[in-house]
Amino acid sequence: MTKNVVSITPDRSIAEMAETMQKFRVSGLPVIDASGRLVGLVTEGDCLRRTEIGTASTRSGWRWYLASTEMLAGEYIRSHGRKVADVMTRDLITIGEETDLDEIVHLMEKHQVKRLPVVRDGAVIGIVSRANLVQQLATLARGGGNGREDDAVIREKVRAELGKLPWMAIEFVNPTVKDGVVDLWGSFTAYQQDQAAVVAAENVPGVKEVRSHLAWVDPVSGLVVYSPDEEEQYLPAERVS
Structure with a gap:
């Protein structure tokens, strides 16, 4: 949830x-x-x-x-x-x-x-x-098998680590964990917030890998500017390079 x-x-x-x-x-x-x-x-x-x-x-x-x-x-x-x-x-x-x-x-x-x-x-x-169910299904499909009990603990630690970032809109980010692999779902509204979320999750003990599915949403128009899970990606000039 x-x-x-x-x-x-x-x-x-x-x-x-x-x-x-x-x-x-x-x-x-x-x-x-x-x-x-x-x-x-x-x-x-x-x-x-x-x-x-x-x-x-x-x-x-x-x-x-x-x-x-x-x-x-x-x-x-x-x-x-x-x-x-x-x-x-x-x-x-x-x-x-x-x-x-x-x-x-x-x-x-x-x-x-x-x-x-x-x-x-x-x-x-x-x-x-x-959306929560689809996210969890996608995580299970990638990992296969049944999740470990400590995955729930890792998820709470990831959420806590994200909560330490006052400039990070953590209400937009939903982490799921399977066998120590963290998938970050949701959106971000400022340049490099997605990478900061990845770094924060990587610093949590027990995390083996972090995969970002965070979509970049324009805070003014509400339109998705960039989504790693889409074939078409609309990137500003500074991100193309």
């Missing part, structure tokens, strides 16, 4: 929600109340039908007459509401930190969701997304 979870409160505006998603390059945010408890979840899907961009749901003719008053009122609130509380999903599917991967996949498929909050005593301690 991703432990550094970016969240938002239900009283924040829709504009603030969108800005937070863009800033941290996430597609979903747990909604946390003043007591720190999980009360909802907002995703990119909640931004699709909005009056500001002219995509609010419209019903005409017989579709309007067949829709219940409750349904029409709900659609209006979700497309015109100004607060996160107006659009967030309240009926949540959550998991615990000991939930098996098979059960996680089953819940994602059954409920057609892309992410599941990990909850302990009502508080969010992490989130598991489809």
Whole structure:
């Protein structure tokens, strides 16, 4: 799971929600109340039908007459509401930190969701997304066999080492470890941050190799400038040499 979870409160505006998603390059945010408890979840899907961009749901003719008053009122609130509380999903599917991967996949498929909050005593301690599962699958496919128990310890040490770098946006980096080999996933927004992350991981005891899959994302446009896992790479002049 991703432990550094970016969240938002239900009283924040829709504009603030969108800005937070863009800033941290996430597609979903747990909604946390003043007591720190999980009360909802907002995703990119909640931004699709909005009056500001002219995509609010419209019903005409017989579709309007067949829709219940409750349904029409709900659609209006979700497309015109100004607060996160107006659009967030309240009926949540959550998991615990000991939930098996098979059960996680089953819940994602059954409920057609892309992410599941990990909850302990009502508080969010992490989130598991489809991206996390794909990253782990890629790591296992490269390494083969079953991971060693101390891989989890190495992963936490790598995260701790990255956390020592105040200028490193570690919330964008997710390390996975298989047989002592570290794969770094996610993105970076400044020149050489990716190499610094590799160096930090290489200095962790027990690490045999570090492989970077970090994509360089333009912090202004949000576009991927460079991705080592893509055939096409768009590099600035100073990186070509």
